[in-house]
Amino acid sequence: MSIVTTFVLALRALWRNKVRTMLTMLGIIVGIGCVIAMVSSGQGAQQAVKEVFQSMGTNVLVLTNQSSRGGPSVGAGGSSATITWDDVKRLSEPGTVPTIRVAAPVLSARTQLISDAGNWNTSVLGTTADWFEIRNWKAAQGVVLDADTGGSNTKIAVIGQTIAIQLFGDSASGVGQSVRINGQPYEVVGILEKKGQGPMGDNDDTVIIPLKTYQQKLEKQGVAKYMRGQLLISMTGDDLAEQTIADITALLREWHKLDAAAEDDFRIRNPAEFAKAQQDSTERISTLLALVAAASLFVGGIGVMNIMLVSVIERTREIGIRMGVGAKPMDILTQFLVESLVLSIVGGILGLAFGYVCAWKMSDVFGWKLFFPMDTAIIAFAVSGAVGVGFGLYPAIRASRLDPITALRYES
Amino acid sequence: MSADDEKRPLIEMKGIHRVYQMGDNVVRALRGVDLTVRHGESIAIMGTSGSGKSTLMNIMGCLDQPSMGSYHLNGRDVSRLSRSQLAEVRGRMIGFVFQSFNLLSRTSALENVEMPLLYQGVGSSERHKRAMAALDKVGLADRHDHHPNQLSGGQQQRVAIARALVGDAPVIMADEPTGNLDTRTSYEVMSILQGFVAAGKTIILVTHEADIAAYASRVVTLRDGLIIKDVQQTPHSAAEQLAALPPPVDDVPAAEVA
Numbered sequence: 001m002s003i004v005t006t007f008v009l010a011l012r013a014l015w016r017n018k019v020r021t022m023l024t025m026l027g028i029i030v031g032i033g034c035v036i037a038m039v040s041s042g043q044g045a046q047q048a049v050k051e052v053f054q055s056m057g058t059n060v061l062v063l064t065n066q067s068s069r070g071g072p073s074v075g076a077g078g079s080s081a082t083i084t085w086d087d088v089k090r091l092s093e094p095g096t097v098p099t100i101r102v103a104a105p106v107l108s109a110r111t112q113l114i115s116d117a118g119n120w121n122t123s124v125l126g127t128t129a130d131w132f133e134i135r136n137w138k139a140a141q142g143v144v145l146d147a148d149t150g151g152s153n154t155k156i157a158v159i160g161q162t163i164a165i166q167l168f169g170d171s172a173s174g175v176g177q178s179v180r181i182n183g184q185p186y187e188v189v190g191i192l193e194k195k196g197q198g199p200m201g202d203n204d205d206t207v208i209i210p211l212k213t214y215q216q217k218l219e220k221q222g223v224a225k226y227m228r229g230q231l232l233i234s235m236t237g238d239d240l241a242e243q244t245i246a247d248i249t250a251l252l253r254e255w256h257k258l259d260a261a262a263e264d265d266f267r268i269r270n271p272a273e274f275a276k277a278q279q280d281s282t283e284r285i286s287t288l289l290a291l292v293a294a295a296s297l298f299v300g301g302i303g304v305m306n307i308m309l310v311s312v313i314e315r316t317r318e319i320g321i322r323m324g325v326g327a328k329p330m331d332i333l334t335q336f337l338v339e340s341l342v343l344s345i346v347g348g349i350l351g352l353a354f355g356y357v358c359a360w361k362m363s364d365v366f367g368w369k370l371f372f373p374m375d376t377a378i379i380a381f382a383v384s385g386a387v388g389v390g391f392g393l394y395p396a397i398r399a400s401r402l403d404p405i406t407a408l409r410y411e412s
Numbered sequence: 413m414s415a416d417d418e419k420r421p422l423i424e425m426k427g428i429h430r431v432y433q434m435g436d437n438v439v440r441a442l443r444g445v446d447l448t449v450r451h452g453e454s455i456a457i458m459g460t461s462g463s464g465k466s467t468l469m470n471i472m473g474c475l476d477q478p479s480m481g482s483y484h485l486n487g488r489d490v491s492r493l494s495r496s497q498l499a500e501v502r503g504r505m506i507g508f509v510f511q512s513f514n515l516l517s518r519t520s521a522l523e524n525v526e527m528p529l530l531y532q533g534v535g536s537s538e539r540h541k542r543a544m545a546a547l548d549k550v551g552l553a554d555r556h557d558h559h560p561n562q563l564s565g566g567q568q569q570r571v572a573i574a575r576a577l578v579g580d581a582p583v584i585m586a587d588e589p590t591g592n593l594d595t596r597t598s599y600e601v602m603s604i605l606q607g608f609v610a611a612g613k614t615i616i617l618v619t620h621e622a623d624i625a626a627y628a629s630r631v632v633t634l635r636d637g638l639i640i641k642d643v644q645q646t647p648h649s650a651a652e653q654l655a656a657l658p659p660p661v662d663d664v665p666a667a668e669v670a
């Protein structure tokens with residue numbers, strides 16, 4: 001019998017039992033669908049985590065006072081600050097720590113912004129021109145701080161796009177206009193490129209003003225001895241974090257005159273490490289989910305086997321008749337095998353579609369990139385075929401081994 | 413059919429035994445059957461229930477194999493073939509008609525008739541043509557798209573006969589082909605079968621109804637797995653007897669009733 005005829009026969013047999021066929025396929029559809037959805041969204045989630053941390057800049061360390069945790073408000077840190085501006089200056093000088101390329105102090109506070117069109121509560125950063133370079137963040141409109149303006153105490157501001165929208169109506173307007181920060185008028189000189197979500201929330205919900213201006217206008221204590229913010233440190237290359245941390249730690253302990261038993265009075269965070277940990281756990285979770293999905297595919301396969309076994313018993317007479325008119329055991333085996341193969345392959349195709357729809361919906365809801373894991377699709381497809389053959393083989397062999405006389409006499 | 417075929421026996425069975433082993437219980441269904449069938453014969457196998465008629469027919473039809481003895485079908489020894497080889501011989505040499513329910517349900521008459529050709533690798537248009545021709549021979553060409561549950565018992569049996577014919581096998585075997593049919597329909601089926609004998613086919617049927625056996629040219633009687641009687645006879649004509657029956661009620665014209 002030709003292979004085309006065999007497939008036509010299989011399709012007809014399946015069509016005759018539409019409801020049962022659909023229900024059996026459902027197992028495969030859900031199985032394959034889950035695998036695809038899980039792998040796709042796993043990749044999406046990992047990519048999202050990666051992008052979040054890349055938005056912070058690469059090869060970066062963050063030095064803070066020991067006690068400053070979470071979002072600082074105006075004047076936060078108080079008396080517990082231990083890192084002096086002198087420390088900052090010395091660390092920033094080239095050569096102090098050879099692996100430090102450049103460093104930018106960042107002070108921040110939440111405060112009210114007011115324009116003619118609206119007002120908005122957000123965090124204001126006071127920093128230098130280097131900050132933009134470390135974070136690799138350029139202006140979409142106007143300019144960012146440069147060495148001159150960044151070191152000055154002029155009242156200028158660079159704003160993120162979220163702020164531009166809130167204060168000036170759209171993401172491209174505001175340059176040259178005035179915004180009142182903490183009651184003082186500032187001139188907007190630039191609007192930053194869009195960066196999206198970061199680990200601390202919306203990256204674009206930020207205003208940057210020169211460090212000196214910040215110290216004079218926003219720090220309660222005025223220009224002080226201690227830095228109540230963080231120092232963003234950019235290293236000269238990859239894989240230098242450990243050494244750089246060790247060097248900075250040694251220097252600061254020396255400068256702060258800490259004896260060997262004392263704990264550090266500062267903290268150095270390595271966002272890359274954090275990112276790695278995040279990514280690892282995301283990966284573990286998505287592997288786990290994919291395994292669960294694979295288990296559901298296995299259950300789907302058992303469903304196929306179950307139905308094929310029922311079908312063989314139900315169609316015992318048919319098998320007898322076919323054998324009676326000249327079907328060889330191999331013909332019967334092929335017939336049932338092709339039926340379960342068609343069942344799972346069609347189920348697999350529908351499952352692929354179902355999985356992609358799920359992945360697409362999830363990427364939409366969670367705001368990550370949509371991945372079409374082609375390799376997984378091919379594997380899933382092959383797996384559904386293998387499920388069809390694997391779980392269909394036993395019923396098919398049973399069918400082919402039936403004795404024609406017994407089968408012909410079988411009363412259902 | 414050539415003159416050679418006429419002389420050479422179609423079926424040659426010698427010392428056929430069939431033993432069923434059921435645990436400790438041994439059933440000797442056939443105990444040394446010798447039977448020779450020539451081309452063009454129509455044979456009725458008779459005997460009491462359990463005498464071994466079906467067992468013999470199954471072996472003749474290559475559905476089963478003898479425990480002992482030799483069986484030559486059309487000159488070929490078929491008593492030691494594999495299941496797969498037997499299937500092939502069945503497909504080529506034998507058309508079966510069974511007692512009842514031997515059509516695939518939810519499958520059109522045409523597809524039922526096409527089925528044997530499927531396993532002989534006949535292409536779809538040729539299949540269709542030959543199946544239609546076979547249905548035409550049993551007078552059911554206009555019902556080709558009907559499913560078995562839309563056909564009467566006699567029509568179903570005619571579809572089964574068409575299926576037995578379609579492969580152009582030289583032998584048609586039927587185990588109680590009229591067992592489930594009323595007298596009139598039995599005569600119809602028998603007259604169709606007799607028509608094929610006239611056309612050169614060999615027909616072997618199992619029956620326990622004497623009036624059905626009367627249509628055969630030879631009656632073989634079994635008892636306890638042995639042939640106890642084997643007689644040649646002049647067959648009655650089923651077509652004539654059918655014509656002699658009073659017409660079925662439906663066919664009586666309204667005017668005549670009134």
Ligand SMILES: Nc1ncnc2c1ncn2[C@@H]1O[C@H](COP(=O)(O)OP(=O)(O)OP(=O)(O)O)[C@@H](O)[C@H]1O
Nearest residue numbers: 432434439441459460461462463464465466467468
């Ligand atoms: N598959 C089997 N297993 C065991 N015993 C069997 C089997 N088939 C038939 N027999 C036995 O073999 C003997 C002959 O059976 P067979 O079916 O040939 O009889 P039969 O002449 O066709 O009877 P009937 O007129 O009732 O159809 C019986 O005693 C039966 O019980």
Ligand SMILES: [Mg+2]
Nearest residue numbers: 465466467587
């Ligand atoms: Mg019988």
